[in-house]
Amino acid sequence: MKNSLSNKNSSNATATNRQSSSQDNPMTGKHILAEFWQCQCDPQLLTSSQPLLGLLTEAVEQAGLTLVGHAVHEFEQHVNQGSNDSNDSEFNSQQSNQAQTSGVTLTLLLAESHLCLHTWGEYQTVTMDVYVCNVANENSSKADSLFNACLQLFKPSQYHVNSVSRQHKIPNNFQH
Numbered sequence: 001m002k003n004s005l006s007n008k009n010s011s012n013a014t015a016t017n018r019q020s021s022s023q024d025n026p027m028t029g030k031h032i033l034a035e036f037w038q039c040q041c042d043p044q045l046l047t048s049s050q051p052l053l054g055l056l057t058e059a060v061e062q063a064g065l066t067l068v069g070h071a072v073h074e075f076e077q078h079v080n081q082g083s084n085d086s087n088d089s090e091f092n093s094q095q096s097n098q099a100q101t102s103g104v105t106l107t108l109l110l111a112e113s114h115l116c117l118h119t120w121g122e123y124q125t126v127t128m129d130v131y132v133c134n135v136a137n138e139n140s141s142k143a144d145s146l147f148n149a150c151l152q153l154f155k156p157s158q159y160h161v162n163s164v165s166r167q168h169k170i171p172n173n174f175q176h
Helices: 049-062 086-097 140-154
Strands: 025-039 067-076 101-110 113-120 125-134 156-170
Touching (some): 025 140, 049 101
Antiparallel strands (some): 113 125
16 A cells, blocks of 8 residues: 655745744644553454544544544454464464454544554553644643543553643744
8 A cells, every 4th residue: 555645735935034023922732642551442443443443533523623634554463373283273274364453553633633543452552642732722621532532442451641741932923
């Protein structure tokens, strides 16, 4: 499968030298990085993109964020071919005929930034990050809402979270 990136607004325009004033506005964002372990959700959510994409799209909408695109990749399950036992080889042959996935990488592109996650079905584990920018509006609570929806969806017995506040100076003459 070929991947491509395009920029609708590409041009040969030269960069302008913007002078920062003392009244620059801060652009902030909330970046939530998390690991979920021992997820108690339906195992299919950790191995199949179809139910996962639909449920996460719904969570984005409920958080009040704007979905603009997505990318998904399912990883095939690796079968150990190390045994010479005839029963094992028959079982492995049957398994390889039924292509199963062991995990999913999924990115939801948001007008406000992104949600990206990686699942490992065989380990009942998810790593994810939610980044929501606050250029025109304070959207930090929306990042929290989306993160909490993921907690409810995956039901981890244990998890670890880092939350990072992003701040940048945006000149007053910046037009978005």
